[in-house]
Amino acid sequence: MSRVSLTLDEIDAARRQRGRAALLYVTDRCPVGCAHCSVDARPLGGRITDWPRYERVLDLLCAEPALEVVGISGGEPFTERRGLTLAARRLTEAGKLIVPYTSGNWAAAPPPAGSWPREILRASACLILSTDAYHATRLPPQSFINAARTAAEEGTWIAVQVATPPREPDPSPTNLAAAEPTTVRPFPPPESREPEPGSANPTLPAPQTREPGTGSHGTTHPTPATGRTPAAAPPAHTSGSPAGIRQTPGPHGTAPATGRTPEPAPPARPARVARNASSRGPGVGREVEAAQALLRRAFGGGWESYAEVRAVPLLGYGRGAGVVGPVGVRAGGGLGRCDVAGTPVVRYDGGVSACCNEVVAAGGGPDGLRRHVDQPDVLARLARDPYLTVLGAHGASALTRLPEFQALAGAPAAGLCDLCWKLVRTGRTDSPAVRALALLPASGRAK
Numbered sequence: 001m002s003r004v005s006l007t008l009d010e011i012d013a014a015r016r017q018r019g020r021a022a023l024l025y026v027t028d029r030c031p032v033g034c035a036h037c038s039v040d041a042r043p044l045g046g047r048i049t050d051w052p053r054y055e056r057v058l059d060l061l062c063a064e065p066a067l068e069v070v071g072i073s074g075g076e077p078f079t080e081r082r083g084l085t086l087a088a089r090r091l092t093e094a095g096k097l098i099v100p101y102t103s104g105n106w107a108a109a110p111p112p113a114g115s116w117p118r119e120i121l122r123a124s125a126c127l128i129l130s131t132d133a134y135h136a137t138r139l140p141p142q143s144f145i146n147a148a149r150t151a152a153e154e155g156t157w158i159a160v161q162v163a164t165p166p167r168e169p170d171p172s173p174t175n176l177a178a179a180e181p182t183t184v185r186p187f188p189p190p191e192s193r194e195p196e197p198g199s200a201n202p203t204l205p206a207p208q209t210r211e212p213g214t215g216s217h218g219t220t221h222p223t224p225a226t227g228r229t230p231a232a233a234p235p236a237h238t239s240g241s242p243a244g245i246r247q248t249p250g251p252h253g254t255a256p257a258t259g260r261t262p263e264p265a266p267p268a269r270p271a272r273v274a275r276n277a278s279s280r281g282p283g284v285g286r287e288v289e290a291a292q293a294l295l296r297r298a299f300g301g302g303w304e305s306y307a308e309v310r311a312v313p314l315l316g317y318g319r320g321a322g323v324v325g326p327v328g329v330r331a332g333g334g335l336g337r338c339d340v341a342g343t344p345v346v347r348y349d350g351g352v353s354a355c356c357n358e359v360v361a362a363g364g365g366p367d368g369l370r371r372h373v374d375q376p377d378v379l380a381r382l383a384r385d386p387y388l389t390v391l392g393a394h395g396a397s398a399l400t401r402l403p404e405f406q407a408l409a410g411a412p413a414a415g416l417c418d419l420c421w422k423l424v425r426t427g428r429t430d431s432p433a434v435r436a437l438a439l440l441p442a443s444g445r446a447k
Contacts, residue, residue, distance in 0.1 A: 004097060005157040006125040008310055011069060011099060018342030018392065019066040019383035023356055024057070024091075025347040026083040027075040031105060048083045048348045057346055057373050058087060062094035064379045069125070073101040078117060083348060085116055088123045097125040104129055104147030105139055111150055121154040129307075131294065132163045132287045141294055148298045148307065158307035160295065162287045287311070332419040333409030337395035341388045344379060352378050354388055357417050368424040386438035387429035391420065393442035402437070404428045 295303035400409035413419035
């Protein structure tokens with residue numbers, strides 16, 4: 001039985017194809033409290049209280065036939081055990097690929113075999129794991145290392161996202177690179193490695209051999225951008241899984257500690273050097289190097305067989321506004337296309353936003369970008385929305401050339417989101433001209 005892994009490139013491809021991807025917010029709570037948090041998540045933030053409504057949220061995602069990839073975020077989704085395990089079970093049973101986002105704060109000690117975090121990871125197509133200097137002020141590096149190893153033990157591909165500040169952070173004990181030595185600890189083969197204290201399942205599988213978009217035995221599936229139909233859900237596994245999450249055997253079977261028989265490991269393939277090389281280029285700063293050092297501590301020199309690293313810019317929302325500072329402005333007519341105009345965010349409280357802008361998802365910005373889970377065909381309607389289609393396929397510059405928006409072409413805008421809000425607030429985004437433009441084929445990839 002095959003299991004699908006997703007890389008960041010494949011997740012991006014799904015997000016660029018309207019209706020293929022969505023993000024599920026399961027909580028506004030996060031115990032970490034990083035200074036750069038773009039959603040201003042807090043230890044006592046909002047959480048699921050209306051469980052029937054949350055079930056309707058999951059009903060919506062599960063029933064949408066075009067939806068293939070569902071990211072699960074927040075807040076820190078691993079603080080919401082019941083909501084996260086329920087989402088993982090429901091979504092995977094519906095044939096969706098799930099991608100949790102986490103800081104790894106739940107892995108202060110390696111989770112034991114059969115524990116619910118391991119079941120979440122085993123059900124996931126990818127784990128997006130964050131680390132940077134801001135996380136380092138709140139989390140010990142060992143939590144990141146334990147989270148990465150746990151994901152690898154469960155056969156889950158790891159995508160490390162590093163938020164890079166607008167300038168190089170000053171060297172300090174809170175910087176990841178300075179806080180911990182970067183000496184590579186030997187990483188012996190599984191049969192010779194001693195268990196770490198508190199670890200009930202220390203053995204990692206051999207490096208992943210699945211090419212992007214392939215199954216565990218080399219059976220190729222088209223990537224998300226081709227409109228793949230997700231594989232049928234296998235029978236539910238219940239042994240050692242109180243949450244009842246669907247289990248898909250990983251590339252090398254299940255680790256011996258779970259009592260299930262592992263499959264033979266296929267021959268190792270070359271590491272995904274190309275996927276990580278772009279993150280080592282000039283200008284990405286010490287934070288990416290520090291993340292790679294942590295991965296070397298977790299996996300040794302072969303870490304690229306388990307993970308990839310990508311630098312992402314800080315967002316000036318929430319507490320992040322105080323870190324990023326003032327944003328430069330430019331003429332609205334010079335702004336391009338939005339990659340995520342077709343990726344809605346669905347919140348645990350029933351809110352649905354048209355894109356991943358954190359302010360909109362939290363209830364800010366124009367009302368025209370928000371919907372509700374109880375509205376009929378809400379996801380399908382967003383996928384067909386003419387304005388969002390144009391924004392993703394042709395860009396803001398095409399919209400500002402229309403007569404109803406020409407006044408915004410030369411007006412200053414603090415980025416694409418600012419211009420988008422101004423366009424929506426005109427109340428003309430459903431005009432005949434916008435509808436006509438939405439019928440034209442896109443030219444090239446969104447920028």
